[in-house]
Amino acid sequence: MTPKRPKGAGAFPKPVESPAPKPPDSAALYAALDLGTNSCRMLIAQPKGSQFHVVDSFSKSVQLGAGLESTGKLSRASMGRTIQALRICQQKLKRHKVKRMRLVATEACRRAGNGAGFMKQIQRETGLKLDIIKPEEEARLAVISCAPLVSTKTEQLLVVDIGGGSTELVWIDLSAVPMRERPKAIMRLHAGFHTQDSPFAAAKVVDWISVPLGVATLRDQFNDVEDDSARFALMSWYFEEHLSEFAPYKDEQTRQGFQIVGTSGTVTTVAASHLGLKRYDRNKVDGLRMTSDQIDKVIHTYLKLGPTGRRRDPRIGQDRQALIMSGSAILQALLRCWPTDQLSVADRGLREGLLYAQMSADGVLEDGVY
Numbered sequence: 629m630t631p632k633r634p635k636g637a638g639a640f641p642k643p644v645e646s647p648a649p650k651p652p653d654s655a656a657l658y659a660a661l662d663l664g665t666n667s668c669r670m671l672i673a674q675p676k677g678s679q680f681h682v683v684d685s686f687s688k689s690v691q692l693g694a695g696l697e698s699t700g701k702l703s704r705a706s707m708g709r710t711i712q713a714l715r716i717c718q719q720k721l722k723r724h725k726v727k728r729m730r731l732v733a734t735e736a737c738r739r740a741g742n743g744a745g746f747m748k749q750i751q752r753e754t755g756l757k758l759d760i761i762k763p764e765e766e767a768r769l770a771v772i773s774c775a776p777l778v779s780t781k782t783e784q785l786l787v788v789d790i791g792g793g794s795t796e797l798v799w800i801d802l803s804a805v806p807m808r809e810r811p812k813a814i815m816r817l818h819a820g821f822h823t824q825d826s827p828f829a830a831a832k833v834v835d836w837i838s839v840p841l842g843v844a845t846l847r848d849q850f851n852d853v854e855d856d857s858a859r860f861a862l863m864s865w866y867f868e869e870h871l872s873e874f875a876p877y878k879d880e881q882t883r884q885g886f887q888i889v890g891t892s893g894t895v896t897t898v899a900a901s902h903l904g905l906k907r908y909d910r911n912k913v914d915g916l917r918m919t920s921d922q923i924d925k926v927i928h929t930y931l932k933l934g935p936t937g938r939r940r941d942p943r944i945g946q947d948r949q950a951l952i953m954s955g956s957a958i959l960q961a962l963l964r965c966w967p968t969d970q971l972s973v974a975d976r977g978l979r980e981g982l983l984y985a986q987m988s989a990d991g992v993l994e995d996g997v998y
Contacts, residue, residue: 656992657683659721659729660982663758665693665736665792665844666951667893668713671979672724675992679776680983684720688713689947693736693793697848702740710746711753718754728990730982731758734766735793735842763838767796768817769981772988774889774974775814777915780807783885785814786966789977790892790958791842792951795867797874797962798836803885805829818985839870843894847954856953857931863957871965888966891974893948894955899973900943901926908943914975920963923971927956 658680661670669687673680690709692702721729737743737760744760751757761769770789778785783803789796798821805813806829813831821833841849846863853859899913902922930938930952938949963971987993 655727657724657726657728658983658986659724659726659731660979660986661717661729661731661756661758662978662982663690663692663710663714663731663733663737664978665696665734665794665842666691667792668692668710668717669979670717670720671983672720672726673983675987678994680987680993684724686713686717686720688716691844693844696736696740696793697845700740701742702736702746707746707749711750714750714754714756718756721756728986730986731756732761732978732982733758734761734978735763735791735840735845738763739793739840763794763796764821764836766791766794766978767798767836767838768821769978769985770796770891771798771800771981772815772818772984773976773978773981774891774972775811775984777889777972777974777976778802778811778814779887780810781885782810782887784887786886786888788888788890788892788962790890790894790955792844793840793842794845795839795842795958796836797839797871799834799874801832801834805831815984815988818981818988835874837871837874839867841867841870841958843892843951843955843958846958847950850954856934860931860953860957863954864961867958868961868965871961886966886968887972888962888968888970889972889974890959890962891977892955894952894959895971895973896975897943897948897952898923898926898956898959901929901941906942910975913973916973918971918973920969920971923959923963927960930956 656674657672659670659672666689667687668690670685671682672684673682690713692706692710694706695703737746747758747760771787774787785800785802787798802810802813809829813829817831846867850859850863853862896913899916899918900908902918903912933941935949938944938952939946944952
């Protein structure tokens, strides 16, 4: 006797349809573009709780500051590379129909004799309007981008942003702010370092400085020194000399309750080397705490590798092998100067700061512990 076929057997199963991802509402999107001495980088994001969700991004090495130290001007070739990168950014902004955006240029365009003219050329050829921001705003944006990484136990905070053409340092006193409010107090600095009358306890900016030396400009200062180790030592000493007028540097500081946060490609590359990552992983790097001994060990490894070995290292690469040593020289000088044996690594910076500032000003971020 032939067994009865169960009802529905042999029939094609009805496909389970997963809904297509809902495209983000263009009205809720924000964009931030950072045109630096080395790179052109952009983020497009939408607010999500007290943070934001990245919808699209762009990053390209354009070496805008190439030759700037010797000529005082942006070269035709570097401007051409930058225009090409900005055209891609413009296409992304148009495709996502972004209305709220802040597009800025930093040290290379501040210093170049033809920087202002280049901004007009960019607007003429791409339709994008970039602002050359002042060092104080650049420093402020770097600080607020790092707010989520600040410990509630931190009373004295130093944020260091090592760029291509300059390095910004901001010292903040949080001791008068209740512990749980400290990250939010830093976010409120988007309105300015000189805090207006407010019902909230304020983060006090003790001092800030913009040193006109970044990974590219410091490297160019010592290009004529052939010995790798000697060049590194000279760069580190030279950078430290430029910190002598930074107020907190002059006085003995307490080690307890002090936190230093570093944001830059140098810091994240050193972190990736320390972790032995074969492929870069932001989730493992952002927020990592490294001891000064661990950082020194990585830097000594870079020196042992030499230029050829650094080019072959997948975490550094051919384009950055010289820049990583000038950046490491800055990093080592900073760790010599301040009372800490730890550095918090931030894979975030100007773009994130620009987004937080826009969203905070519009009141679209939820109030919460960052």
